[in-house]
Amino acid sequence: MELAIKNPIAPTTQNFLKPKPKVKSLRVFSLKCVSSLSSSDGAATGVVERPWKTSDARLVLEDGSVWRAKSFGARGTQVGEVVFNTSLTGYQEILTDPSYAGQFVLMTNPHIGNTGVNFDDEESRQCFLAGLVIRSLSISTSNWRCTKELGDYLLERNIMGIYDVDTRAITRRLRQDGSLVGVLTTEESKTDEELLKMSRSWDIEGIDLISGVSCTAPYEWVGKTDLEWDFNREGRGEIYHVVAYDFGIKHNILRRLASYGCKITVVPSKWPASETLKMKPDGVLFSNGPGDPSAVPYAVETVKELLGKVPVFGICMGHQLLGQALGGKTFKMKFGHHGGNHPVRNLLANRVEISAQNHNYAVDPASLPEGVEVTHINLNDGSCAGLAFPALNVMSLQYHPEASPGPHDSDSADTSSYCNSEAANAILNFRRIHGVNEESKTKGISRNVSDCGKKRR
Ligand SMILES: NC(=O)CC[C@H](N)C(=O)O
Numbered sequence: 028m029e030l031a032i033k034n035p036i037a038p039t040t041q042n043f044l045k046p047k048p049k050v051k052s053l054r055v056f057s058l059k060c061v062s063s064l065s066s067s068d069g070a071a072t073g074v075v076e077r078p079w080k081t082s083d084a085r086l087v088l089e090d091g092s093v094w095r096a097k098s099f100g101a102r103g104t105q106v107g108e109v110v111f112n113t114s115l116t117g118y119q120e121i122l123t124d125p126s127y128a129g130q131f132v133l134m135t136n137p138h139i140g141n142t143g144v145n146f147d148d149e150e151s152r153q154c155f156l157a158g159l160v161i162r163s164l165s166i167s168t169s170n171w172r173c174t175k176e177l178g179d180y181l182l183e184r185n186i187m188g189i190y191d192v193d194t195r196a197i198t199r200r201l202r203q204d205g206s207l208v209g210v211l212t213t214e215e216s217k218t219d220e221e222l223l224k225m226s227r228s229w230d231i232e233g234i235d236l237i238s239g240v241s242c243t244a245p246y247e248w249v250g251k252t253d254l255e256w257d258f259n260r261e262g263r264g265e266i267y268h269v270v271a272y273d274f275g276i277k278h279n280i281l282r283r284l285a286s287y288g289c290k291i292t293v294v295p296s297k298w299p300a301s302e303t304l305k306m307k308p309d310g311v312l313f314s315n316g317p318g319d320p321s322a323v324p325y326a327v328e329t330v331k332e333l334l335g336k337v338p339v340f341g342i343c344m345g346h347q348l349l350g351q352a353l354g355g356k357t358f359k360m361k362f363g364h365h366g367g368n369h370p371v372r373n374l375l376a377n378r379v380e381i382s383a384q385n386h387n388y389a390v391d392p393a394s395l396p397e398g399v400e401v402t403h404i405n406l407n408d409g410s411c412a413g414l415a416f417p418a419l420n421v422m423s424l425q426y427h428p429e430a431s432p433g434p435h436d437s438d439s440a441d442t443s444s445y446c447n448s449e450a451a452n453a454i455l456n457f458r459r460i461h462g463v464n465e466e467s468k469t470k471g472i473s474r475n476v477s478d479c480g481k482k483r484r
Pocket residue numbers: 126314315316317318319320342343344345385386387388389
């Protein structure tokens with residue numbers, strides 16, 4: 028089946044390939060009503076003096092813009108790539124998503140911190156992100172599950188935050204010019220020029236970030252989604268054994284697999300494929316994870332060694348590793364997809380799912396060999412959002428079927444259909460429907476899927 032995909036609503040490639048503008052000089056920005064600290068070039072002025080907190084932090088972007096605002100959480104100096112996230116809720120899940128390692132998350136929702144934080148919403152053992160950039164930090168928290176305020180939570184985890192930033196202006200900049208490296212500092216001794224230089228000498232590309240977030244030894248995962256919140260209330264016990272490679276795995280992936288009847292062994296990112304095969308799993312999951320997927324060739328090798336020997340499923344980084352293991356290439360997108368409102372067309376089920384996404388890289392469908400199908404496309408830009416290679420029992424999604432935070436369209440209690448894209452369904456159904464050695468009935472790939480969204484360096 029040739030999947031000729033034309034996406035009538037995708038923006039033109041032209042829009043997505045605009046080069047970065049050349050920056051002539053440093054420009055200082057601050058919200059007029061909040062700053063009373065004079066900047067080195069005198070541009071920042073304010074009208075409100077104490078007792079309000081005055082600006083004590085700067086975010087300097089590699090394009091030369093300097094954003095003066097107020098710090099919360101930890102103090103110091105931190106470099107990272109700035110990305111914007113369009114989720115309205117779920118900041119705590121975002122803060123604890125290991126895939127944000129090396130990145131500042133700028134929330135487009137202006138009001139953050141109003142529900143505080145709690146122990147249940149953490150997606151990993153710690154916060155790995157570089158920092159949090161927000162417009163307004165809620166002055167009070169109100170939620171029955173709240174155990175702590177956001178600022179205190181970040182301080183305890185040594186994560187920097189900056190608020191009273193014009194997040195709309197930065198988001199427009201990122202949309203136009205692509206993701207930018209930035210430096211966040213509370214240190215007045217550092218000049219804007221120094222910080223700019225620091226931002227321009229750092230790059231997230233080519234760095235192995237997954238080994239810094241992965242677990243170091245295998246462990247058994249226990250813990251399902253609370254029945255109160257679960258769509259799959261039947262409870263199936265543990266019918267299948269899944270080995271999950273932890274490249275920065277989110278807890279909700281594990282919870283959803285457990286709820287769908289999987290016994291899960293989580294293994295570190297460098298766990299040998301031969302050891303995994305000795306465990307005789309029914310399926311292997313390659314998890315999400317931070318950074319450049321082309322910078323972790325050892326993980327691609329592990330995936331290659333497992334291909335065809337056991338059904339495999341990949342999520343986000345796992346999808347990108349599978350794409351490479353199948354012979355394809357990944358590329359850096361202009362500003363990526365981060366948020367809980369991304370429409371995806373599920374070509375297998377012929378339906379649209381609103382999905383949770385967090386990635387800056389994507390698999391180039393034109394680089395994939397014959398037999399690999401593009402099964403899902405992102406309807407905002409036509410990029411590849413899912414792959415399948417039935418001959419080798421491979422399925423993967425670029426986005427997060429487990430959500431957390433985000434919509435649950437891609438989760439399903441129905442395990443009877445190949446078309447459902449929830450992680451456990453995919454693993455379970457591939458084995459049942461295709462059999463390990465069955466030849467692919469599908470030929471060709473969707474080479475016509477738009478390659479827009481590419482970042483031009
Ligand atoms: N969530 C993820 O797994 C992210 C994948 C990869 N680090 C990217 O940014 O594209």
